Amino acid sequence: MVAFGKKLKQRQIQEWQEYYIKYKLMKKKVKQYAQQIEVGTQDRGHVLKDFSRMLDNQIETIVLFLLEQQGILASRIAKLGKWHEALQQQPEISQISELREAYRAAGQDLLKLLFFVEINAVGLRKILKKFDKRFGYRFTNYYVKTRANHPYSQLQQVFKHVGIGAVVGAISRNLHELQDRQGSYLSIYDQPALPLQDPVIESVRAAVDRLTHSTNFLNFLAQHALIIQEELPAPIEDHIDDQRYHFMSLVLNLANTFLYMVNTYIIVPTADDYSLSLGAAATVCGVVIGAMAVAQVFSSVYFSAWSNKSYFRPLVFSSIVLLVGNTFYALAYDIHSIWVLLFGRLLCGFGSARAVNRRYISDCVPLKLRMQASAAFVSASALGMACGPALAALLQTNFKIYKLTFNQNTLPGWVMAVAWLIYLIWLWFTFKEPPHEVEETHIPQESNDGAVENDTLERGLKQPLLLTSEDISEEKQDEDTDQDCDESEESADESRRPATSIRSAYRLLTPSVKVQLLIYFMLKYVMEVLLSESSVVTTYYFNWSTSSVAIFLACLGLTVLPVNIIVGSYISNMFEDRQILLASEIMVLFGILLSFNMFFPYSVPQYVCSGLLVFVSAEVLEGVNLSLLSRVMSSRLSRGTYNGGLLSTEAGTIARVIADATITLAGYLGQSRLLNITLLPSLIVCISSIISTCYTYNSLY
Known part of the structure; x- marks a missing residue:
């Protein structure tokens, strides 16, 4: 396991080293500031200004070098353009091939420049997070607010790379025209655009999208899986496939995801009728549906x-x-026992293997296929969510075989039992267990005191960290002999290990990450209230049949993919993620307010429109929220048992448990009050998440 600072240095282009952000120097300054504040030789105001000035100087060096390299590339492409124009007058096969290679070489140099910008952007984001965690106040908020929105912002150059787009366009257009198009004169600007086969341009486009967080449908959908990627970009020449990958095993993981979501939602339209048939209240459906989520809290771990x-x-x-x-x-x-019913649902929750499905994609799928696999994981979940209620609508029958009853209440259980039996047989004969990598533990050559100090720094505790004699000797022994280096911190293996418990994982959460988890809790709570109480509410107000409820829920589920296409392909490329995040929260709030039954008779259009607004807004919010969460979450939460995916799953599952319990408890006050009482907590938690988002808005950069 390699420290971030060392990885940063390894990924740097050697001849450009002097122009990269001085990450080690910045870390050392953070440590010095802590000591100075502790002994009272500096105040926080001076620290803010001094560190801001240092960052400004670093960013200016990066930006000026970036502009210089852009000019060199532009001049080079202009010369190639004249050559290209001359060849159009007198085409020669050999020279066309030579020109194509010259453009490809320019594309490779452009790719190097994009990696240069990306590595600096990651280093800048990392040092801002480290500063905030070390001092406990919002330096990122101050710095982004004062620098990013200024008309002469150099920070925007690093994160938005203004100007490189023109270079990308010039190389793309000319390489496109030099392809063998069999007489076609279409350019990259024509619609529909012809696919460009040249790999260097595809690599450049991928690097641009990654740097600007530009998305397409697959990318946006994949973000829902919260499979945290490595902080630094992979080396340009790194194209080695992972030998642990097995396509059919991935398909089995996706099938497990799909069947589990079908299993979760197939009983929602009939849970209230089933509860009534066993002598319980209709609102006990909240406990029946939520029992699965209760067990999932433990099964996920x-x-x-x-x-x-x-x-x-x-x-x-x-x-x-x-x-x-x-x-x-x-x-x-047939046993006529509500307890057997609840026990069955608890067992279903204990069988939730979504953590395994997510880990398989994260650990065993090659990087070049991981986005598609993540998108397939989310698509399987969305499809299962839509198919569950739709399947329940088809199971409207009633017959007996011996003493077993098959009706709309029991058939979901029987159908899913058969489905899992078939899946088990398929799994047994087809799944290929990948070899598990044993993570090496590199024991540092330093003293134990240094390791303890470093772990303390990473955890963001407030006590001062004084340099010891061991630390000083370690720095002298460092192979770099770099005076800007705080190597003792870099080498502490403990500071880079995955979290070993929920408590240690929680300590790694910064305020912005906690807000993101709160938002995730909110959207899952709101969606669960909407879905779980739908059968009770619609029966009470509109006398809907089970089929009508099932169709309504299936239609909600079918909106997931179209909404993600629109947001992923268009909206997310027009606005910043944090802007979409806040707007989606406000739309959820409007949907909740519209759902209340206050002054007018409750109508079907009001219920359907409010439900659709809440569900769609929450779905958009989930994708953007998890995208931001993967960027602001510590890299130590990308692997191991207590990873970021587990934390988000636990937050969402606990939200579902509380929502289902709220429905059952509110049922004791009568069905006439159920709707408004369950919406009140949704309203409160939604408002809280909006306020928290505003508080951390500038740190979501």
């Missing part, structure tokens, strides 16, 4: 830990538990 050693065995266990759980769910009708 042990499945995540289990996936450190195996992927096959937890998937087998998951399938068996879900098969048994659905069987109990179906048998509860």
